[in-house]
Amino acid sequence: MRVTNSMLSQNVIWNINKNLTYMNELNIQMATGKKIQKPSDDPVCTAKSLEYRTYISQIEQYEKNAEDALGWMKVTEQALDGIEDVIGRTRELTVQASSESLSESDYEVIAIEIEQLEAQLIEIGNYSYAGRYVFGGYGTNTLPFEVIDTPVGDEIMYKDSYLSLGGPYAGSVEDDEILAFYSANEDKILTEDDKNQDIMYNIGRSSEVDVNVEGYEIFGDDEKGIFGTFQKIEMALAGETEYKVVNDSVSPPVVETYELELTELLEDLDENLNQVLAVRADLGAKMSYVELTQNRLSDEYVTYTGLMSMNEDVDMAEVAMELASAQSVYEASLAAGSKIILPSLADFIT
Amino acid sequence: MASTFAGLAISANGLYASQSALYTTNSNISNADTPGYSRQVVNQTNGYAFSQGNVMIGTGPEVVSVDRMRDEYIDKKYWAENPSLGEWETKSNILLEIEGIFAEPSTSGINSVMSDFYSALEVLSTNPTGMAERALLLQTGTAMCETLNDTAQKLVDLQQQINNDINMKVNEINSIGDQIAKLNEQIYELELTGANANELRDERDLLVDELSKIIEIQAEEVKVGTLPNGQADTKFQITLNGHYLVNGSSSNKLETYNADTSSTGQPLYGIKWEDSDIVVDPKGGELKGCFDLRDGTGENSEYKGIPYYLEELDEFARTFAMAFNEGVYGDGVKYSEGHADGYGLDGSTGTRFFTYDNMSSDDFMASGSDMESAYDNITALNISVSSDVENDLNKIAASSKSGEEGNNENIKSIIDICNDTKMFNQGSADDYINSVLTTLGTENQHATGKMNNEANLVQQIEYTRLSVSSVSIDEEMSNMVRYQQTYEAAAKMIDVWKEIYEVTINEIGG
Numbered sequence: 001m002r003v004t005n006s007m008l009s010q011n012v013i014w015n016i017n018k019n020l021t022y023m024n025e026l027n028i029q030m031a032t033g034k035k036i037q038k039p040s041d042d043p044v045c046t047a048k049s050l051e052y053r054t055y056i057s058q059i060e061q062y063e064k065n066a067e068d069a070l071g072w073m074k075v076t077e078q079a080l081d082g083i084e085d086v087i088g089r090t091r092e093l094t095v096q097a098s099s100e101s102l103s104e105s106d107y108e109v110i111a112i113e114i115e116q117l118e119a120q121l122i123e124i125g126n127y128s129y130a131g132r133y134v135f136g137g138y139g140t141n142t143l144p145f146e147v148i149d150t151p152v153g154d155e156i157m158y159k160d161s162y163l164s165l166g167g168p169y170a171g172s173v174e175d176d177e178i179l180a181f182y183s184a185n186e187d188k189i190l191t192e193d194d195k196n197q198d199i200m201y202n203i204g205r206s207s208e209v210d211v212n213v214e215g216y217e218i219f220g221d222d223e224k225g226i227f228g229t230f231q232k233i234e235m236a237l238a239g240e241t242e243y244k245v246v247n248d249s250v251s252p253p254v255v256e257t258y259e260l261e262l263t264e265l266l267e268d269l270d271e272n273l274n275q276v277l278a279v280r281a282d283l284g285a286k287m288s289y290v291e292l293t294q295n296r297l298s299d300e301y302v303t304y305t306g307l308m309s310m311n312e313d314v315d316m317a318e319v320a321m322e323l324a325s326a327q328s329v330y331e332a333s334l335a336a337g338s339k340i341i342l343p344s345l346a347d348f349i350t
Numbered sequence: 351m352a353s354t355f356a357g358l359a360i361s362a363n364g365l366y367a368s369q370s371a372l373y374t375t376n377s378n379i380s381n382a383d384t385p386g387y388s389r390q391v392v393n394q395t396n397g398y399a400f401s402q403g404n405v406m407i408g409t410g411p412e413v414v415s416v417d418r419m420r421d422e423y424i425d426k427k428y429w430a431e432n433p434s435l436g437e438w439e440t441k442s443n444i445l446l447e448i449e450g451i452f453a454e455p456s457t458s459g460i461n462s463v464m465s466d467f468y469s470a471l472e473v474l475s476t477n478p479t480g481m482a483e484r485a486l487l488l489q490t491g492t493a494m495c496e497t498l499n500d501t502a503q504k505l506v507d508l509q510q511q512i513n514n515d516i517n518m519k520v521n522e523i524n525s526i527g528d529q530i531a532k533l534n535e536q537i538y539e540l541e542l543t544g545a546n547a548n549e550l551r552d553e554r555d556l557l558v559d560e561l562s563k564i565i566e567i568q569a570e571e572v573k574v575g576t577l578p579n580g581q582a583d584t585k586f587q588i589t590l591n592g593h594y595l596v597n598g599s600s601s602n603k604l605e606t607y608n609a610d611t612s613s614t615g616q617p618l619y620g621i622k623w624e625d626s627d628i629v630v631d632p633k634g635g636e637l638k639g640c641f642d643l644r645d646g647t648g649e650n651s652e653y654k655g656i657p658y659y660l661e662e663l664d665e666f667a668r669t670f671a672m673a674f675n676e677g678v679y680g681d682g683v684k685y686s687e688g689h690a691d692g693y694g695l696d697g698s699t700g701t702r703f704f705t706y707d708n709m710s711s712d713d714f715m716a717s718g719s720d721m722e723s724a725y726d727n728i729t730a731l732n733i734s735v736s737s738d739v740e741n742d743l744n745k746i747a748a749s750s751k752s753g754e755e756g757n758n759e760n761i762k763s764i765i766d767i768c769n770d771t772k773m774f775n776q777g778s779a780d781d782y783i784n785s786v787l788t789t790l791g792t793e794n795q796h797a798t799g800k801m802n803n804e805a806n807l808v809q810q811i812e813y814t815r816l817s818v819s820s821v822s823i824d825e826e827m828s829n830m831v832r833y834q835q836t837y838e839a840a841a842k843m844i845d846v847w848k849e850i851y852e853v854t855i856n857e858i859g860g
Contacts, residue, residue: 038450140478345827
């Protein structure tokens, strides 16, 4: 086989080019810190890298959601705190009021404070988190609780319905007035549709949490609820001896009259407090679930960013070594090439 | 009986021969780097002899011809292998461009705009009444559509660019065919006179090299008869798909015609012979690479070219839009509540989030005879957010009931759809895009591998050819020294004869 000059030079160029290409690849890896620049560099690695990115972006989002959920729940917790305090103070006042040695003016002072406490309850029921009312179920933009004046006394409205249309009403109100009011407003009671409006947040690929407690769950939606108890206390302080409720389990509904006794109302208050505590226990469980999930999410975040880095990041030390060796190979090929190309017989003929 | 001056004549022959050899050596050295140049060798014999008494005396060398050192068989191998190199080089380069168009893995590709869109859905699910959150969903949804539009548009542009390349390459083939036909004529004329057309033949071989990279051809010199002088009469012919591109001094032209239209209605060229309607279908070379990438649908063992990737993107846009809007997946089954089933803040329902060409939801649904055919109108090129949502953020249907502004059930149902692995055969929307990219990566890996193998093969053949045909400076230098010495020796002989003649003519005559 003849070996000719063009063969030599082509061969040198070919090899120098190969070395240069390899060096260029390593240079790009060094500059970007990534093993892959395009899918064909390593299709499997690319697919994995894209999957990890998606996971990580989702985990970041779930972390934000969990943070948001906790924020909402903390507001709820503060509200429950407030309600417990109000019930506690009300109990004290009720105990005071049931002692025999009170003057008329004492009663008035207590009655005023009870009214203020009720107003405070309404205020708590209207707590909001980031501009959204937390106790209104899906009705986050409308004020959930308000007090309206009706012919049969002040009534509590919850999401434009009567929280407890069945009473209690003061004994001094006539039965047919109550029944007339009842039948006129029968369309304004809470339906199943107004209830169970769980606002669910995704805090993981397959875990979600309902962040909200609805007003009726805490305050009750019948005469036994907190507002019912308050109304009874206020009636008793105003000197009423009976209260009336509408029994709608029979048709047509009938008004039933019961005795009003301050000491008995203490038991009702305890019942109301238990209801709040039950909600609170449930909320506490949910909060710790979210916190647990947060820990899991941050673990996952560390795991997946680690996996992603392992999958697509170059080992800098390794690449630096490879680059150094590629450089010396390249330089060697240049040196060899220059030696091969230069001399020929022409150099030695004088 | 030899002539008195036979000695001079013999010396002169020696001088001529050495001179020719020196000229040839000189030319070889000068052309050492000329592409396609084959080294030339002086073919000399000793001339006829005359009888001197009863012995035969030689009359010195006679230069018969100057031949080029060339191995036709190696050329044929080169021309047979070169089209594959052209084909895979083209494929690898175009696939590299397609990879650039998809721009993955990066922070700007489809994958990451989808992630942003999903995040915006999650954000909205935690605050369905927030206008900022709704605006974010609109903006990320628009970005996702625009990324799809942009990717598809760039693929379509690339398809057109390849189409123009095909036209250019056809012109190139015609021009090379033309040049070869002219060279054939010159070579024929020259060789009829008994001269050598080495340089012209080199030039012709170089042109065939070029041609063989563009398209697969067969080239050979065919004996067609006998010349009056008894030499073989040959014709150099190049055939393409069984037709003559070049036949001796005549060449046939190819031309492009509008064979087909692309998905966007642009004409796509086919190739046919100018003088007939016979279509030319490249079997190899750069043109085959171009055709495969421009037209390959990936079906029925076709190559996966641009139409394949466009179809994959269209399929994605259609299926994703339908799943998102209706909760109906690729298999036509309704799995859950989509955007159209939910309610906006204004109580509106039946709003489609994704349409095409910025249509309103109603116009979009009316664009087909039924739901399926309306969605058939959606492509990656035209998918958009509906004008209803664009003009009124309240139309984003986060709620599963009218009048419940804080209700996020519908948006949560949509999030589940987006993550559902039943949406495509390949899995979820993310999985689908990943599988397209994996296919693209694997295809280009394969093409690049093929290209490197072919490059090695062709390079190997090229080395063999160079080993036979190219100039070795060392060899030429040693030849130069040799011929210089024979020249000097012949010149010396003339000196000797000069002295002899002086003696015989001047002394004896005096």
